[in-house]
Amino acid sequence: MKAKRIIVACVLAIAAVVIGVMCVESVTTPINFENDRKAREVEVIKHLVDLRTAEVEYHHVNGNFTANLDSLMIFLKTTPKKEVLKEGNLTEEQLEQMKLSEQKAEQKAVKIIENAMAKALKNKKLNLDPNDKDALYAYVWANDPEVKQYKLQGFRRDTIEQNMLLTLYKGEYDENSIDQIIEIPFSEGKRFEVEVNNDYKTSQGIRVPLFEIRAPFESYLSDLNKQELVNLQDSEEKKGHYAGLKVGDVETPNNNAGNWE
Numbered sequence: 001m002k003a004k005r006i007i008v009a010c011v012l013a014i015a016a017v018v019i020g021v022m023c024v025e026s027v028t029t030p031i032n033f034e035n036d037r038k039a040r041e042v043e044v045i046k047h048l049v050d051l052r053t054a055e056v057e058y059h060h061v062n063g064n065f066t067a068n069l070d071s072l073m074i075f076l077k078t079t080p081k082k083e084v085l086k087e088g089n090l091t092e093e094q095l096e097q098m099k100l101s102e103q104k105a106e107q108k109a110v111k112i113i114e115n116a117m118a119k120a121l122k123n124k125k126l127n128l129d130p131n132d133k134d135a136l137y138a139y140v141w142a143n144d145p146e147v148k149q150y151k152l153q154g155f156r157r158d159t160i161e162q163n164m165l166l167t168l169y170k171g172e173y174d175e176n177s178i179d180q181i182i183e184i185p186f187s188e189g190k191r192f193e194v195e196v197n198n199d200y201k202t203s204q205g206i207r208v209p210l211f212e213i214r215a216p217f218e219s220y221l222s223d224l225n226k227q228e229l230v231n232l233q234d235s236e237e238k239k240g241h242y243a244g245l246k247v248g249d250v251e252t253p254n255n256n257a258g259n260w261e
Helices: 002-062 069-078 092-098 102-122 133-143 145-149 164-169 178-182 217-221 226-238
Strands: 081-087 156-162 193-197 210-216 244-248
Touching: 002 069, 002 164, 002 178, 002 210, 002 217, 002 226, 002 244, 069 164, 069 178, 081 164, 092 102, 102 133, 102 145, 102 156, 133 145, 156 164, 210 217, 217 226, 217 244
Parallel strands: none
Antiparallel strands: 081 156, 193 210, 210 244
């Protein structure tokens, strides 16, 4: 009987330890999963933001978005970033004189200057160098009748070309490293999912191209606790949310926002 009581006591002790371990794990497993998830999502979000920047610039140049990540990378590596250097602003008096909105008045002023320069360069007697922009501006500011009429002396707009990667990402990436942004971190090389809707139209019939870039939970959390991953996916789906991280939306314009913002 004594031996039997000892065996029972040992079994109960082991059971107590097992139950204790299970209780601890039931508390620590969700916490560890959540901590790992948050740490990983910092990296995933960084890539999503960088890709959003690329898509927005692609749209600015081409008028639509692209679902082809290879094409997007070629665009970033080969297309120069055009920027307009501005000198001088239109006054209220000039806007009133042109009787145009600020945007259209700006366009008209640029056209006036461009036409004045074209006329000056055609005049061979002036012997102006088309590459000497300072001398060309100085001449039209001082001599062109229409420039004087609208008081555009000092108004200057020059388009320059700069390195796309350097301009968009401030030197963080170069041609060799930029490709990393299309791969989902912690996913063993899986690419972000991209979908575009370049033909979306508002209720007013206005065309608004849309894009959506996604990283499902399973792509970057698959090596963590399986049950916690299933619980997370089910929870988000029951709420009607996307089970993962994404920017943009191909069904509803949302200013290219991320679902974490």
